Amino acid sequence: MSSADFTSIPILEYGLLARDRAAFLSQLRHALIHVGFLYLRGAPVDTTSVIAQIPRVFALPQSSKDALSMRNSEHFLGYTNLGTEFTKGALDMREQFDFATPHQNEWKEGDPEYLRLWGPAQWPSDEELPGFREVVEKFYVDTDVLAHDFTGLVVEALGLSHDALSDFFEPPGHMQHRGKIIKYPEVKEGASNQGVGPHYDSGFLTFLLQASEQRGLQVQNFAGKWIDVPPLADTFVVNIGKGLEALTSGIALATSHRVLSPPPGSGPRYSVPFFQMIAQRVVLGKAAASLTFPPDVLAERDRRGNPTTDSVNYTEYDTTPAGEVALIGRIKSHPDVAERHYPQLFKAIFPQGLPREVSAY
Template identity: 55%
Template sequence: MSTANFQSIPTLDYSLATSDPESKSKFISQLRSVLINVGFLYLSNTPVDKDLITKVKRDYIPRLFDLPQVEKDQIKMANSPHFLGYSRMGMELTKGEVDWREQFDFGTGCERERSLKEGEPDYWNVYGPSQYPREEQLPGFRVLFEAYLAQLSALASDFLRLVSEALGLPPDTLDQFYKTDDRMHLSKIVKYPVQRESRQGVGAHYDGAMLTFLLQASEEHRGLQAQNLHGEWIDVPPKPDTFVINFGRSLEFVTQGVVRATSHRVLAPPLDSTTPRYSVPFFYSGMDLEVRVDESVLKSECLNI
């Protein structure tokens, strides 16, 4: 298994975690090493419907970005108090440089506007409905993508319990950060075009969520890179029938640094490419907004590492 100065990203077989106790024990041991030393992994043999994944990648993502600009702008993020919707190319910066990507942000679990009750803090405004293209613009897309997100949510919930076990804790320990039903996880659909101005698709950063599940939707394109402790950038190329998982700052924080969040970036396709790079990150991020630091259920003496 890799060390903190890893040179490649390990692959874990999810089916081991759902079979006999001996196989699960092997999976838990592998996951523990990744949590502490790497922060990135490929996950294979998940229960997410492969036909659903294929339809998202091939039938809808290119058509989503090929919608007329005026129709994409109708659901731009600026229209949403919940920071959900479409963003044009070059609308975000990382470390002062433009991220050359076009994207749609979606949330899960909030079908309608949530009116703030008297006395509620403004941060509850982050929960609200997503903006989708109208059905006549992209027939079937919303139903299909919401089904995909539901399966990712279930997988992420089960995987988080395995993370607890890998830390030597009861399986439901990390569930305690997700107590309320009123929560929302986030996803993006991202296009990185062939870029002349810069190779920065998105600059070096850490994710904020507990877990990120990434579907690399363009198997012909590399671009994702993770940084080891020597500062070297390690390629995380697309690998068929896998998700890339990385651990975010929230998990690093609640484990008091036992789990490491790993810096990563995406390079835009090189000039000799003929197609853009597409990716679909899912952020298991819907933690209870009322959780307080002094309520942390993970004290350092409880981590059996």
């Protein structure tokens, strides 16, 4: 079967590492180069506790959720109400909270504006939602450890030296990664079923916990067909971001994906993505030239070819610091936040003022 015809997402067993490391790395290499998505089963992260918290946060009174509005945060962290984002001109139907790993902002006057993007998240109070922050923050910290370890496996699978990606992360205590808790409500009769439209993720790796039984996630293969990625017990869905694709000169492949809203009567879909970020000052296009891949990896990429899908490319990575790419994406997705906290950048991107439809893609 050619890579253009993949019809399912490979499942990698984390426990295989201890039994047959070479086999695991071979499977990982195939997923990186030919699919861009994989299931990772058996990773050492507690998911049960965070799943139990999800209905609680969405059950908060609307006034409590609105008090955590992303508009309060120069870091673009907080609550976003249902039906306020668009992808490729179509309305996304999802309600969400943007959170992040712990971080104290280090921006100072004269620094690039994009360094303001990392900082403390907004959390429900412990009085209103006891234990929520502790559980969710621990989940993201633990997933950060998993992502760091998995990045080392990516490096090994692609035949690079063990420290090949170390310059693209900040030292401990100076790095922040982001996450969301998302609710996709049931689609209304006669309405669009777009939970979120076709897109790529921007960073290095995404670890997605599908936190309910409702399907909806789909990946686009290189022939343009949409492939279901149903929830599987004890798994993360891991996918390649455009940042890692750019850094590896297209060897590791970012793949277009979308989420369809649950059908009427099925209940809401919940998901918890973790987005592994990139050191903000790095220009990935320049950095990519410093990596040398072994001939067998390059040959495998060449056999795959250069597939294209109908999502939008992050071409800014070629010449722009990764932090600026991330900030531009946030401004396009949430111009109301940018208007309040980044007025000059807002005017440069939206000279006519707040648009009626907002989309990063």
